[in-house]
Amino acid sequence: MSTPHLRLEPVTAANFDAVHAVSVRPDQQHLVSPVVKSLAEAYVHPTMAWPRAIVAGEEVVGFVMAFLDHHWNDDPADVRSGLWRLNIDAAHQGKGYGTFAVEAVCAELHRRGTPRAYVTWHTGPRTPEPFYTALGFARTGELSGDEPVGVRELAAPAEAPA
Template sequence: MSTSNPRLEPVTAANFDAVCAVSVRPDQTHLVSPVVKSLAEAYVHPAVAWPRAIVDDDTVVGFVMAFLDCAWDDNPDDVRFGIWRLNISAGHQGKGYGRFAVEAICAELRGRGVSRAYVTWDTGTHTPEPFYLGLGFRRTGELSGNQTVGVRAL
């Protein structure tokens, strides 16, 4: 990371434009929705979505959104928590911000008493699968739509 002070901050009126400006590399746009879509989803799912700006010093370098207390496949007995979206600005990739965000979400979930974190990813060109597997997630064998589901013990 370029500095030693990355942190997650709530998305507010003060950082909204900078958060919405987060844009991944052009070769990744098919893998992750734009931040503005995530914020719209957070608005319509306020009990489940936990959106945060990834900030280093005073610079927004990315966006991450967790899902909290979400029933899997509408099964009320299978409640899950995890990473819904992760967008790191193209110019800030490769500096450890994605790893930081995943670890920060996992720490937040642990603090809430959660024992497993879930994430999904697309397969194919430029997939984030190696990234998530390198952070300790493993494939569950499930699919969410066309995406692979991964889980990590906390």
């Protein structure tokens, strides 16, 4: 059995219904906002939000949204980018799509010259913290609201040959 081609695609009129239909398991709904809220936030924060469909083969299996160049705590000297939302449809969990999406977002941030990626998560039962720490995120000691902040150093850009 072959693995379907995984990619991130912009959310468009053509895939909107499939993206909107992405829904996590009922026991995870307290951990992540529904996709429709994320799309609304992307609409009102167009320069900061980077929403993408997670596509396996020809099927939308999830949704991911990065935040770009956000002024942390309104501090103009502290500009951060990272993972804002990650929703893997309940029918497609456990297949590596979440890991793929996080790695793809980190690669995009690296391509943009971002030195580190940030993420926050809910604590308590079924927290996604082990998922994020397994992908290299470590707590900073900060909170965003009541959520811990994690950071992952991204590989330094390769030096151009002399």
